[in-house]
Amino acid sequence: MIILYHPRATRPRNRRLPLAVLALAAALEGTEDYEIVDGNLEDDPTGRILELIGQHHVELLGVSCMPGPQMVAAMETSREIRRLHPEVKICWGGYFPSLYPDAALNARYVDYVVRGQGEDTLLELMEAIRGKRELTSIKGLLYKDMFGLRHDNGERAMKGPDEFPWSPFHRLPVEKYLRPSFFGKRTAVHHASIGCPFNCSFCGVHAAYGNKEKFESPERTVAILTHLVDRYGADSVQFYDMNFFLREDKARELCDRMAHLNLRWWCEARVDIMSRYSDETWAAIKRAGCAMIFFGAESGSDWVLEEMQKGITTEQTLEIARRTYEFGIIPEFSFVIGNPNDPDRDTQESLRFIRKIKRINPDSEIIIQHYTPTPQPHKAGGEMYGDIEVPFPDTPAGWATEEWMNFTLRIDTNAPWLKQKTKKLIDNFETVVGSRWPTVQDIRAPQWSRLLLKALSAWRYTFHVYKHPFELHLAQQFIALRKPKRESL
Ligand code: B12
Structure with missing residues (x-):
């Protein structure tokens, strides 16, 4: 299973559809077993992630974060998951790691950093985690190897929205996101x-x-x-x-x-x-x-x-x-x-x-x-x-x-x-x-x-x-x- 985690970014009353993880979910829908955990919705997102790890074989925790409080929430959860489940690989994507990739990769609890558009990079990363391709071949990815050396695979060319499927809205309680x-x-x-x-x-x-x-x-x-x-x-x-x-x-x-x-x-x-x-x-x-x-x-x-x-x-x-x-x-x-x-x-x-x-x-x-x-x-x-x-x-x-x-x-x-x-x-x-x-x-x-x-x-x-x-x-x-x-x- 892949967990797509959107850490808390707003007060619950201001919550909006988490577009970043919905876009990633669209790429996984129908071919991958995945679950979205949204900190703007869950009272205890870390607890929910731990519960999922207890119930499934989690291959990757994908964390989305923008600079600001969302990054702090991302950091706290990632630390906790690394402490309790060091076997779970953690990937950060979104605006924080895109703007500050080195800072993100310097964290002990981050294995992979995705810069810019994430859909294809995530799919290719899953292939690499499963031994079906080389990490070096994945554009838009930065990672640390087994010796702790960092690699930056360079930028990925951007695709337009029409080249990806629609967001799988049914995977979220959309009504809870349509706020006054x-x-x-x-x-x-x-x-x-x-x-x-x-x-x-x-x-x-x-x-x-x-x-x-x-x-x-x-x-x-x-x-x-x-x-x-x-x-x-x-x-x-x-x-x-x-x-x-x-x-x-x-x-x-x-x-x-x-x-x-x-x-x-x-x-x-x-x-x-x-x-x-x-x-x-x-x-x-x-x-x-x-x-x-x-x-x-x-x-x-x-x-x-x-x-x-x-x-x-x-x-x-x-x-x-x-x-x-x-x-x-x-x-x-x-x-x-x-x-x-x-x-x-x-x-x-x-x-x-x-x-x-x-x-x-x-x-x-x-x-x-x-x-x-x-x-x-x-x-x-x-x-x-x-x-x-x-x-x-x-x-x-x-x-x-x-x-x-x-x-x-x-x-x-x-x-x-x-x-x-x-x-x-x-x-x-x-x-x-x-x-x-x-x-x-x-x-x-x-x-x-x-x-x-x-x-x-x-x-x-x-x-x-x-x-x-x-x-x-x-x-x-x-x-x-x-x-x-x-x-x-
Ligand atoms: C919506 C939004 C918000 C919402 C968040 C809503 C939510 N989802 O909860 C609100 C209003 C709360 C918000 C707040 C802030 N925001 Co804001 N926000 C945006 C905005 C307008 C759109 C982001 C978005 O949804 N994009 C659509 C999705 C599909 O794209 P994406 O997020 O980039 O995701 C893709 C990739 O990044 C990647 N990816 C993302 N996550 C992951 C995870 C993994 C595992 C992988 C593999 C890939 C991946 O794949 C995705 C699909 O391709 C952007 C500007 C913009 N138009 O992009 C600014 C922007 C992200 N925000 C920004 C800022 C500064 C802030 C604030 C700090 C503003 C403030 N002064 O308070 C706060 C901080 C929030 C926090 N709590 O940390 C800046 C960040 C860059 C910077 N300059 O620091 C931006 C870029 C605006 C700008 N013009 O500079 N924001």
Whole structure:
């Protein structure tokens, strides 16, 4: 048996379908004996894995993890399984081992690391474990041999979603994953592409997948959505693609095909691309049920956008604020503020820019994070940012320390270039703007609590007084408004 383990990544109430293990399960379905263990669903996932090991001959524990708390849960379970069952081979895949393969392989409890897309690599790894092929022949795999020497077999070319079978949804209690959200009573998730053709320096996707994006055919996307609606009653969906809209003709086609499903949905897109879309396409997107689009605006400074290789301009972001207002779609603008080259200037300009966005489209949701670099693949240890070296940890335990967990979660990146004063300014501004316009995505916060936050913060926002917002911290603590960027905590 193969166990596909998805460690806990969110609070149970925020759980979503574990797409990574579902994609792997699709490759195993019908030919392999496997079981999914999801830490977002099970109270005691380690206990469940031990139970399965007690009942079956487990050939591999496949652990999926992204950087952050999910990696910590992966680490704890893997350690325990290695201690109690050293005979069970353990393989890590997902964004953490893809970005930090050496750190993952340095752990005594990790035998194999899979980088990037995992379906074919997993199938080939199983053949190797069964003595039917050489480990050296498996692209996308890193492993330690019997002498503890490490091998890196190089990258695997990425395939498009249509080249793999559908997720075997019936292997999970899907109803338990369709949770209420701002978008509907039963919100599903879907990923209709893989990879991203852009090279933004702070993002982990191109580092894990290279710089191509391959799309699912609109027919298949609509067929899967129809299945989720008909079989499980989904009424809304979040698309996790980095660029849900990359080509206008495809966007149009997909929207026209899915409109009859009456789903309310969320997706991610780029401001440069969507600022060029025609009014007809915007109207088709709205008609198809699009309620909110997440845009990486990143900075209010054009020199920073250039340095990040983001490929967008601040004017395009303002244009999106206008167009979304016109078509009644809520834009969610995300910023990563405090660029190493001149963090103070970036901060000042970005805060001014956010105020400008709010003037154009007050419905804009604003997400603010500290600029956090993501290392490029194959570069172990330190990574240079300007003249500054970031000494990334070289073990999972190193990444699990409070300092590096804060870095991963972009809460307090401890970035050497960001002065305490600038950091405070960013955080205080976030508190003020988040109180002045409490996120609509918190469906649990009662109306009175929103009004209270708005009233308390109005004078601060009007007079640009962001310092020491004690009263807002207190109110936010009491109200515990959902923070989209910190929902794993
Ligand atoms: C969905 C998602 C989430 C969800 C998780 C939902 C869940 N499943 O429980 C939520 C919202 C909770 C979340 C939170 C966070 N996320 Co997130 N998230 C994503 C997102 C949008 C999609 C991931 C996904 O489902 N992909 C689809 C599946 C099919 O692909 P996949 O995961 O890569 O899996 C494939 C391979 O990796 C591999 N594989 C995966 N696991 C395994 C296991 C084995 C054994 C094998 C062999 C192979 C294998 O095979 C799979 C199929 O090919 C990505 C961005 C993106 N579009 O990819 C960011 C992303 C993964 N997240 C990221 C981050 C930073 C975070 C947070 C730290 C954000 C924050 N500040 O809090 C938190 C941390 C979460 C935690 N608790 O640890 C970064 C990670 C890289 C980085 N820069 O560090 C990404 C890449 C975003 C980005 N643009 O940089 N996230």
